[in-house]
Amino acid sequence: MAPMTAVGEEMHALVERMYPLCRSITGDGVRATLEIVDEYVPLRVHEVPTGTQVLDWTVPQEWNIRDAYIADASGKRVVDFAASSLHVLGYSVPVSRTMPLSELRAHLHTLPEHPGWVPYRTSYYKPEWGFCLAQETLDALPEGEYEVRVDSTLADGHLTYAEHVVPGQVADEVIVSCHVCHPSLANDNLAGVAVAVFLARALAAEKPYYTYRFIFAPGTIGAITWLARNAERIDRVKHGLVLACAGDSGHLTYKRSRRGDAEIDRVLRHVLTASERPHRVTEFTPYGYDERQYCSPGFDLGVGSLSRTPYAGYPEYHTSADNPDFVSPEAMADTLAVCREAFSVLDRNRRYVNLSPYGEPQLGRRGLYDSLGGRSDAKQAQMAMLWVLSLSDGEHGLLDVAERSGLPFDTVAAAADALRDAGLIKA
Amino acid sequence: MAPMTAVGEEMHALVERMYPLCRSITGDGVRATLEIVDEYVPLRVHEVPTGTQVLDWTVPQEWNIRDAYIADASGKRVVDFAASSLHVLGYSVPVSRTMPLSELRAHLHTLPEHPGWVPYRTSYYKPEWGFCLAQETLDALPEGEYEVRVDSTLADGHLTYAEHVVPGQVADEVIVSCHVCHPSLANDNLAGVAVAVFLARALAAEKPYYTYRFIFAPGTIGAITWLARNAERIDRVKHGLVLACAGDSGHLTYKRSRRGDAEIDRVLRHVLTASERPHRVTEFTPYGYDERQYCSPGFDLGVGSLSRTPYAGYPEYHTSADNPDFVSPEAMADTLAVCREAFSVLDRNRRYVNLSPYGEPQLGRRGLYDSLGGRSDAKQAQMAMLWVLSLSDGEHGLLDVAERSGLPFDTVAAAADALRDAGLIKA
Amino acid sequence: MAPMTAVGEEMHALVERMYPLCRSITGDGVRATLEIVDEYVPLRVHEVPTGTQVLDWTVPQEWNIRDAYIADASGKRVVDFAASSLHVLGYSVPVSRTMPLSELRAHLHTLPEHPGWVPYRTSYYKPEWGFCLAQETLDALPEGEYEVRVDSTLADGHLTYAEHVVPGQVADEVIVSCHVCHPSLANDNLAGVAVAVFLARALAAEKPYYTYRFIFAPGTIGAITWLARNAERIDRVKHGLVLACAGDSGHLTYKRSRRGDAEIDRVLRHVLTASERPHRVTEFTPYGYDERQYCSPGFDLGVGSLSRTPYAGYPEYHTSADNPDFVSPEAMADTLAVCREAFSVLDRNRRYVNLSPYGEPQLGRRGLYDSLGGRSDAKQAQMAMLWVLSLSDGEHGLLDVAERSGLPFDTVAAAADALRDAGLIKA
DSSP: OOOHHHHHHHHHHHHHHHTTSOOOSSSHHHHHHHHHHHHHSOOEEEEEETTOEETTEEOOOEEEEEEEEEEOTTSOEEEETTTOGGGBOBTOOOEEEEEEHHHHGGGEEOOTTSTTOOBOOBOSSSOOOOEEOOHHHHHTOOSSEEEEEEEEEEESOEEEEEEEEEOOSSSOEEEEEEEOOOSSOIIIIIHHHHHHHHHHHHHHTTOOSSEEEEEEEOTTHHHHHHHHHTGGGGGGEEEEEEEOSOSSSSOEEEEOOTTSSOHHHHHHHHHHHHTTOOEEEEOOOSOSSTHHHHTSTTTOOSEEEEESSOTTOSTTTTBTTSSGGGSOHHHHHHHHHHHHHHHHHHHHOOEEEESSOSSOOOTGGGTTTGGGTTOTTHHHHHHHHHHHHHHTEEEEEHHHHHHHHOOOHHHHHHHHHHHHHTTSEEO | OOOHHHHHHHHHHHHHHHTTSOOOSSSHHHHHHHHHHHHHSOOEEEEEETTOEETTEEOOOEEEEEEEEEEOTTSOEEEETTTOGGGBOBTOOOEEEEEEHHHHGGGEEOOTTSTTOOBOOBOSSSOOOOEEOOHHHHHTOOSSEEEEEEEEEEESOEEEEEEEEEOOSSSOEEEEEEEOOOSSOIIIIIHHHHHHHHHHHHHHTTOOSSEEEEEEEOTTHHHHHHHHHTGGGGGGEEEEEEEOSOSSSSOEEEEOOTTSSOHHHHHHHHHHHHTTOOEEEEOOOSOSSTHHHHTSTTTOOOEEEEESSOTTOSTTTTBTTSSGGGSOHHHHHHHHHHHHHHHHHHHHOOEEEESSOSSOOOTGGGTTTGGGTTOTTHHHHHHHHHHHHHHTEEEEEHHHHHHHHOOOHHHHHHHHHHHHHTTSEEO | OOOHHHHHHHHHHHHHHHTTSOOOSSSHHHHHHHHHHHHHSOOEEEEEETTOEETTEEOOOEEEEEEEEEEOTTSOEEEETTTOGGGBOBTOOOEEEEEEHHHHGGGEEOOTTSTTOOBOOBOSSSOOOOEEOOHHHHHHOOSSEEEEEEEEEEESOEEEEEEEEEOOSSSOEEEEEEEOOOSSOIIIIIHHHHHHHHHHHHHHTTOOSSEEEEEEEOTTHHHHHHHHHTGGGGGGEEEEEEEOSOSSSSOEEEEOOTTSSOHHHHHHHHHHHHTTOOEEEEOOOSOSSTHHHHTSTTTOOOEEEEESSOTTOSTTTTBTTSSGGGSOHHHHHHHHHHHHHHHHHHHHOOEEEESSOSSOOOTGGGTTTGGGTTOTTHHHHHHHHHHHHHHTEEEEEHHHHHHHHOOOHHHHHHHHHHHHHTTSEEO
16 A cells, blocks of 8 residues: 555545546446546446336436536527536436526526535436526626527436445445545545545455445435345445545544444544544434435444535535545545544454453463563553453453553454464454 | 413412412312312312221321411400411311410410411321411510410311313323312412413313323322322323422422433423523432322332422422412413423324335425425424434334434424325334 | 551551561461461461462462572672562572672662662562662672572472451352562551451451451462352352552542442442542452452452552552551551441342332331431431332342432431331331
8 A cells, every 4th residue: 555645646636537527316427437436446337227116216317418508699608517517407407498698597506605606506306407607607697698508318227336345254244335426526525435445445455354345326316226226235234434525624523323332433433532633423413425324214224424524514515616626635545544444443343252261361371471571562462461351251342442441452452362362262 | 272471360360269278188178279170170079088098098087177266365366267277287186275375385386587477387197286377476475374276177077189181192191290288378389280270271272192180189198099099090190290389480490200211301301401491400309299109119100290499499488478479470371381391292202113214215206395395494394304214213202303303392293293194104 | 346546556566567577479478477367367278289270370389488698708698588578589499609790680670760669579480589679789789799599499389378257147248358478568468458357357246247258368379269269159259349558648549340330339439439538439450459350251240449549559569668657557547447338338238129119108107207206317317218218129229229319328228227127118
């Protein structure tokens, strides 16, 4: 693995590559995005036909767009999809008309409070057309006739999502899920995709305990589709993380799973606290990203969500100001580092049983004290052995040991390895 | 229902009507009081014969009093029961004697620290006679001979209590219990009786979910008698509230049931907190009013107690200063309002099961988003629907939803109604 | 029992008698110590042969020492075991050689940060020889040849420990355990031994409920030996306390059992808090004294540890400065007093069942109010009766009653006695 600063730059380069594409909940923009991701980690791409029943929902028609613009009487494009995928209302039905500005206004979306920014708007389930533009642009338009054209198609097709699996020692799975349905928005969620990609590569190099499944899918309908098509596999999903808004300059925020005390919740809280990063841990709410679906009461999976500044918490959210300059290599590298630390703890958080639970076993006889001889942290390592022995009653995991003892998780895990190798504990 | 200020005046008028009567744990004063109450809400009056075994107790002889006084040598009544029912020791045995003041003093009760006030004293289970008077009155009495006369009877008769039932949709009951055994004391407990009466009238207008049973009974022995005679019905009592000291100017105080986390405890805490009233919530103690009996360990009912300034917490407590001026229409109206809010929450605090628990159901398809279109609180109402869906797993009630989400209970309950009507949840 | 100040002086005199002896985990120093203890409370002494398997350990060879010194070229003893048992490394193998100081240094232990103090060092399980001396003494030694001699024997023999039992009304046991393996160190642990001795004498005078078993044994291997040889009796051990560092001038420290909320933990916390002594209650750690063994996960006994300044928490710890001047009669008397208070609570902490649980029983009829007539604490005693009745549901003990009511434990226990005598509750 390259050093973190280099990884940050690589992630930022990936964000910049994906940025111009016009993604939506279906269509070729998603496919093109997944093709880029596939260059980094091999993907299995799934195409689910329009009309497929998925839980309470139905896969919608596929939307594709080739061009869209508003042109003035001289034919000059005053709003042009080619300049930014945000300019067209997501899932706009096709239109080709000429109309006065007064009539056109009902189809125009701006952000008066940020007159230079273009908002991001969609209308997935109600057929409409529209354009998003800067308030400044709108203010500069003279009254008069304009040509409006959206060259889009809404037709039976497919919903596209992809998976990448890092095989583990056990079939139990950890899922990492990112939404890939937003057009030219960097923090929401190209940064999350980039962190997921480099997280997958890092895990592959480490032969993890769990099997890690990365899901790249459109928000809501994509997660629902994945859940609907994996009903028989859900029992294997032991933990999970939704990655979103992973690259802005804010502190990290972990949002707990609906359970509130799932193992992933405890791991993230521990890692964020132990690392002494400024951070927030917030309670579950049934609003946000696809944790809404994974944590719906029928599934109730132990899936939390890691962001920097969370959903809707920054003014640039869902605007053209969420561009590649808004996310930094350093912030993405920091998010990635926490994910790696968290999965490193999760992966080693075994419960052991002390095989010599009556009195302390004689560690000296087994060379377990000697083994610490030259180490500067010998005292801490010895305490970790005593703590692991004390709490290895089948009810406490190594994270419990670390939290109760106040010792670093790595020290505790190393002590457990030594005791296991000495035959004193077993998983 | 009349506006609150008018209701407050009506309650105060009721207090003033009941005030002069000489109530005790038995006797005609209780009957006369219940006759007045019956003018407001129809009562079923129960007469339980002297000697009846009730739990560990026995219904005592009935006490009635016609006259009582201390007269000086000139025949002038210096202490006169006709002026205040407090002047005679409750349950005084009859006496008709002449004796010097020096001998009489052993039978006189005063409050030296409040020389103008007459104390309230009783001797239910030990045969005694006595008078209560102001220290000032006593100080003004010259030594000499006095005629003392208590024209009372202690004879086999009955203990009297009454019930009023507001029928609900289910047989499960909420009991509201007030003691009616205190003579001319306004806050303790005529204010409680008045609030109970108008609470019953308000509930009757609302077709409540629960059946609400109002119990007007003498303290301790009355509650014990009710419990003894309703052993087969106790299982129906799901919640309850003892009303006492409901009209003084202090903040509201809710005393938890013995369970400490009964539903009524959670409801009162929620309503008092959400209403932003200054208030106190105190832990259960086995002393106070008839929650002592309802919460005795064999019953352990979910019955709390609502007061303003609690039991013995104000200097006027159990003195002639607890007169109708001590209680206000505004304070009684406030107590009534909190009772109504609390029962409104309790009545709607259902547990629902999400019938579409795998992923979020598509609310838009069912018009549940559209229905919010014109509302100023559309966003809050939508969040409430998501919260109800998320927590409707059969283990969480709507109060849980309100508390965990931070949304107003009314918003949550309305969301649950909409979801139930759409067939997405069921109770 | 003599007044506390006298008891303190007696305990200090006992510390001074035991102080000069050279104790270790085996050998005649332990036997001589136990002979002194036996003069105060009769002991049953156990001798366990070398080589006996005890849990994961093996009883080691017995170590005895007659003489040890370092002499200079003139034959003058510059370090002499006769002056202090600390001067020889515990379990030193015999040696009789002449060597230059440069070579001898590898066998010398000092405390450079306290140049006037002699450290305490051992090498139980690795054959070594050595001397402990003041840094000042070492600094004054000229280079040159020295005679070094340790006249010790390490040979098959026995491990010695002893028990004293105060019989109780029931066979359920409370163990009190003190380590007796340290040589001339007063606070660690002669003060603990002295407190245990006088605690045993005090308990014997009180006909306690529990059977109290005092264990005087070498640290670690002694406790392990006791546990190994009492496997069939362990189920009887309901509670326990390890006494160590019981005589210094610091505040009392109670270290919880591994369970954290064992009854002994609650009792000590209650007694220390109720007594308004400055004190600390610390969480369990698997390091310290023999609570490590009693609380190992296979046994997981409710055994806490009471110290003043705990293990390694004072600079004099494991040095010659931990001499009889370091411990005071007052401090030992205070530790003893807390032990007596704690066992007094523990001994009376019964769970009762209210035999009249429906409504309040009529206390007046049974004379339970009258009995309080002349008492200044009549109100408190009455409240205690109501609380005991309220919580006597078989799930709450008298300590629960005391803590929930805020009443003194003695008042609660007296109320329970009165109610039990009246037939209202039973254990």
